[in-house]
Amino acid sequence: MDGYARRAVVIGAGMAGLAAARVLADGFESVTVVERDRLPDSAVIRAGAPQGHHVHGLLARGAEVFEGYFPGLRAELERAGAPVWDWGEGLCAVLPNGTPPPVSMGMPIQTFSRPLLEHVLRRRVAALAGVTLRDGLAVTGLCAAGPGKVTGVRVRGADGEERIGADLVVDASGRSSHLPRWLAALGLAEPRVTTVDAQVGYASRIYTYGEGWQTPPPWMGLLQPLRAPGFQRGCYAIRIENDLLHVTLHGAGGIQLPRGDEDFLAYAKTLRGPAADTIAPLTPVTPVRRYARTLNRKLACHRLARWPDGLIAMGDSVCAFNPAYGQGMTVAALEARLLERMLRGRRARAPFDGRAFQKGLARLTASPWLMATVPDRAWEGPRSAWPVAAGNWFMNRLIDTVPHDPRVYTTFSGLFHMTAGPLALTDPRLLLSVMSGTRRPAKPHA
Incomplete structure (x- = not known):
C-alpha cells in the first residue's frame, strides 16, 4: 500500500455509498462512511430513503456485480426469503401491444424490498476491516487546502461539529447532495444541471399473500409500463420476502394517484393487467405511500475545467434516473467497479485522478x-426534438414487437437489464422483425 491510500470518507450509506466503501476497503487503511440518518439495526426503511416504500429492482447486471463484491449475497437474501426466478418465465409484462408468453431466458432475477438489501449490504460493509459507519452526522462542507485540494469533510452531529480528514472524499449522498454549493465554496465553477421530468408519481403498498391466494398467480413480477401520450397509468408488482407482494401504481400526465384503501384498488381496476384481481383478496400490511421526486437529473461534472484533487462524486449525486426504470442500484454498482479499476490502475503514490473518474462516469451513465x-x-x-421523437418511434416499434417475437423479447430484456449493449439492436434479423412486425397497439383502458 502506498503512502497516498490511507484515509477515505464516503458521504452517504445508500447503495452507491456502500458499494464505494466496499471497493475502497481493498486499498485504503481506513474508510469512514458518514450518514445523516440514524441507521437501523434491522431491515426497516430509514428516513433518508423515502423511496424505500416503493418497489425496487436490481437488474441482472447489477446483481452480478454485487455478488462479485459480496460473495454469497444472493444465497443470504434467499435465506431471508427473497425469491429467485427467471425473468422470461416469471414476468407478466402487460405491454401496449400485448403480453409476451413465458420464455426461458436463463436470466435469474431476485426480488426483495430495498430495506432488506440495504440492511444486508450495510452489515457486510460494516464487517470489513478498516471500515467505520458513523450515523447521525450531517456533512456541512468540504475541508480544503485551497481550491485545488480537498482534505476531508466538516460534519455536525449531536456532539457538535468536527472535521474528518481524508485523502479521498466520495460524495454518494444522493439526490440531496450539496455538491454544486460545495464546489462554489472552493471557488470553483458549479456544474451545469440537466433535468428531464415526466411528472410521474407513485403510490405503493405491501400486501400479505400467504393466506389470501387459494392459487398464487403464475407470475413473480407484474409490469405495466407507462407510454406517452396515451398510456398514463401503469404498475410494477413483485413478490418479495416474508410472503409479501409489493405493489407500486404509476401515473403520469397529471393523473391523480390513490391515497387510501378504496381508491388504491379502484385505480388498479383501471389497468388492463391482472393487478386488481390479484390484490383484491389480499390483506394490506402497510398504508398507501406516495412519491413524486422522479425527475431525471444530471450534473456535468466531467465538463468542468477544474476539478479538485481528493474528491469524486457518484450515484444520484451526479446522475439520478426516474426510478421507474430500475437503473439506479445497478448503475451505482457499475460506478463502483469503475472506481475499482481506476484505483488499481493508479501509479504508486500518485493522487487519484478525480477528473478522469468523472469523465469515465459520464461515459458509463450515457446509455x-x-x-x-x-x-x-x-x-x-x-415540443420534443426530432432525435427524441425518432428514438421513441423506434423504441415503441421494438416494444410492440416484443409480445410476438421471443428473440426480440430476449434482446430487449438484455438491454433493460444491462447485460447487453445498444449494439444488440443492430442485428439485421432483429431490425427486420421490428420494422415489419405486428403493429396493433391496444387502446388505453379508460
Missing part, C-alpha cells in the same frame, strides 16, 4: 441516461 430520458421526454409532446 442508461438515454434509456430513461428518451421515453420521459416523449411526455413533452410536440
Whole structure:
C-alpha cells in the first residue's frame, strides 16, 4: 500500500455509498462512511430513503456485480426469503401491444424490498476491516487546502461539529447532495444541471399473500409500463420476502394517484393487467405511500475545467434516473467497479485522478441516461426534438414487437437489464422483425 491510500470518507450509506466503501476497503487503511440518518439495526426503511416504500429492482447486471463484491449475497437474501426466478418465465409484462408468453431466458432475477438489501449490504460493509459507519452526522462542507485540494469533510452531529480528514472524499449522498454549493465554496465553477421530468408519481403498498391466494398467480413480477401520450397509468408488482407482494401504481400526465384503501384498488381496476384481481383478496400490511421526486437529473461534472484533487462524486449525486426504470442500484454498482479499476490502475503514490473518474462516469451513465430520458421526454409532446421523437418511434416499434417475437423479447430484456449493449439492436434479423412486425397497439383502458 502506498503512502497516498490511507484515509477515505464516503458521504452517504445508500447503495452507491456502500458499494464505494466496499471497493475502497481493498486499498485504503481506513474508510469512514458518514450518514445523516440514524441507521437501523434491522431491515426497516430509514428516513433518508423515502423511496424505500416503493418497489425496487436490481437488474441482472447489477446483481452480478454485487455478488462479485459480496460473495454469497444472493444465497443470504434467499435465506431471508427473497425469491429467485427467471425473468422470461416469471414476468407478466402487460405491454401496449400485448403480453409476451413465458420464455426461458436463463436470466435469474431476485426480488426483495430495498430495506432488506440495504440492511444486508450495510452489515457486510460494516464487517470489513478498516471500515467505520458513523450515523447521525450531517456533512456541512468540504475541508480544503485551497481550491485545488480537498482534505476531508466538516460534519455536525449531536456532539457538535468536527472535521474528518481524508485523502479521498466520495460524495454518494444522493439526490440531496450539496455538491454544486460545495464546489462554489472552493471557488470553483458549479456544474451545469440537466433535468428531464415526466411528472410521474407513485403510490405503493405491501400486501400479505400467504393466506389470501387459494392459487398464487403464475407470475413473480407484474409490469405495466407507462407510454406517452396515451398510456398514463401503469404498475410494477413483485413478490418479495416474508410472503409479501409489493405493489407500486404509476401515473403520469397529471393523473391523480390513490391515497387510501378504496381508491388504491379502484385505480388498479383501471389497468388492463391482472393487478386488481390479484390484490383484491389480499390483506394490506402497510398504508398507501406516495412519491413524486422522479425527475431525471444530471450534473456535468466531467465538463468542468477544474476539478479538485481528493474528491469524486457518484450515484444520484451526479446522475439520478426516474426510478421507474430500475437503473439506479445497478448503475451505482457499475460506478463502483469503475472506481475499482481506476484505483488499481493508479501509479504508486500518485493522487487519484478525480477528473478522469468523472469523465469515465459520464461515459458509463450515457446509455442508461438515454434509456430513461428518451421515453420521459416523449411526455413533452410536440415540443420534443426530432432525435427524441425518432428514438421513441423506434423504441415503441421494438416494444410492440416484443409480445410476438421471443428473440426480440430476449434482446430487449438484455438491454433493460444491462447485460447487453445498444449494439444488440443492430442485428439485421432483429431490425427486420421490428420494422415489419405486428403493429396493433391496444387502446388505453379508460
